[in-house]
Amino acid sequence: MLRIAMQAKGRLNEESMALLKEIGIDIDDSKRKFLSSAANFPIEVLYMRDDDIPQVVANGTASLGIVGYNEVAEKGLPVEIVKELGFGACRISLAIPKNEEYNGPAWFNGKRIATSYPKILKDYLDKNGIKADIEVITGSVEIAPAAGIADAIFDIVSSGGTLVSNGLKEVEKVFFSQAVLISSGKLSEDEKNLLEEMLFRMESEKVSRGKKYILMNLPKASLEKAIQILPAMRSPTVMPLAAEGWCSLHSVVDSNDLWDKVRQLKAIGAEGILVLNVDKIIL
Ligand code: ATP
Ligand code: MG
Numbered sequence: 292m293l294r295i296a297m298q299a300k301g302r303l304n305e306e307s308m309a310l311l312k313e314i315g316i317d318i319d320d321s322k323r324k325f326l327s328s329a330a331n332f333p334i335e336v337l338y339m340r341d342d343d344i345p346q347v348v349a350n351g352t353a354s355l356g357i358v359g360y361n362e363v364a365e366k367g368l369p370v371e372i373v374k375e376l377g378f379g380a381c382r383i384s385l386a387i388p389k390n391e392e393y394n395g396p397a398w399f400n401g402k403r404i405a406t407s408y409p410k411i412l413k414d415y416l417d418k419n420g421i422k423a424d425i426e427v428i429t430g431s432v433e434i435a436p437a438a439g440i441a442d443a444i445f446d447i448v449s450s451g452g453t454l455v456s457n458g459l460k461e462v463e464k465v466f467f468s469q470a471v472l473i474s475s476g477k478l479s480e481d482e483k484n485l486l487e488e489m490l491f492r493m494e495s496e497k498v499s500r501g502k503k504y505i506l507m508n509l510p511k512a513s514l515e516k517a518i519q520i521l522p523a524m525r526s527p528t529v530m531p532l533a534a535e536g537w538c539s540l541h542s543v544v545d546s547n548d549l550w551d552k553v554r555q556l557k558a559i560g561a562e563g564i565l566v567l568n569v570d571k572i573i574l
C-alpha cells in the first residue's frame with residue numbers, strides 16, 4: 292500500500308486530486324477525513340497542510356507527497372524529487388516600497404526583510420554576500436513594510452497585484468517553483484512497483500494530451516506524400532478499400548498541427564476525413 296500526502300485545501304489540492312483521477316485512481320472523497328483510500332489502486336491519501344508534507348514524507352509516514360518545490364527547499368529535509376508536475380507555478384521575489392530607488396541586491400545590506408521563507412532567503416543573501424536581518428512572519432507578509440515591521444519582503448508572487456496594492460515593487464525574482472512529486476527514498480519493492488505504474492500512467496497521459504486520431508480515404512497514388520505529411524508513431528496504418536485505386540489511412544496528429552495537416556492532405560486528394568479524440572496512447 293502506497294501512502295501519498297497531499298494538501299488538504301488550498302492552491303494545490305484540486306490539481307493534485309485531478310492528477311490522480313487522470314491516471315485512473317478513484318479516491319473516495321465523499322466522507323473525507325484525514326485519510327482516504329482508492330477503490331481501484333492500492334493507495335491512500337493523507338491530507339495535510341502543505342508545510343507538513345516534506346516532514347511526513349522524510350520520516351516515512353507517507354511514502355510519497357505532492358507539494359510546492361518552495362516548501363521542499365525551505366524545509367531542507369531529505370526527500371527525493373521524483374517528478375515535476377507542471378502546475379502550481381509561482382516565484383519567490385524580493386520586493387521593496389515602490390518609491391525607493393533600487394540599485395541592485397546591495398540595496399538590502401543592513402535592511403530588515405520579512406518572509407515566511409527564511410532558509411531560501413538566507414541562501415540567496417549568503418550567495419550574494421548581503422548582510423540583512425530576516426524577520427520571520429507566517430502570514431500577510433506583504434503588509435510588513437507599511438506596518439513598520441520590515442523594510443522589504445521576500446514572498447510568493449504570481450501576478451504581482453498584491454504587491455502593487457500594498458505599495459511595493461518586485462525587484463529580484465529569486466526562486467522559481469512548481470508542484471513536485473516527492474518520495475521518502477525508502478520505498479519497499481512493492482511500493483516502488485506501484486510508483487513505477489503511476490509514473491508510466493502519467494507519461495501516457497502526457498503523450499495522449501492534445502492528440503487527435505485522423506482517418507481518411509486517399510488515392511493510392513498519393514500514399515507516399517501522405518506518409519510524409521503524417522509521420523505517425525511508427526508508421527501510419529494503411530487499409531485497402533473496396534474501390535479500386537483507393538485506400539484508408541489512419542494516423543495520430545498533434546491537435547496544434549491538425550488544420551495544417553488537413554489542408555495538405557486535401558491538396559493531395561484525401562476525402563472523407565474523420566478526426567476523433569484520443570483517450571489514451573500507451574507506448
Ligand atoms: P496550507 O493551509 O496547506 O498551509 P498555504 O496557505 O500555505 O496552505 P497555498 O496558498 O494554498 O498555501 O499555496 C500552496 C502552494 O501553492 C504554495 O506553497 C506554492 O507552491 C503554490 N502557489 C502557486 N501560486 C501561488 C500563489 N500565487 N500564492 C501562493 N502560493 C502559490
Ligand atoms: Mg502552508
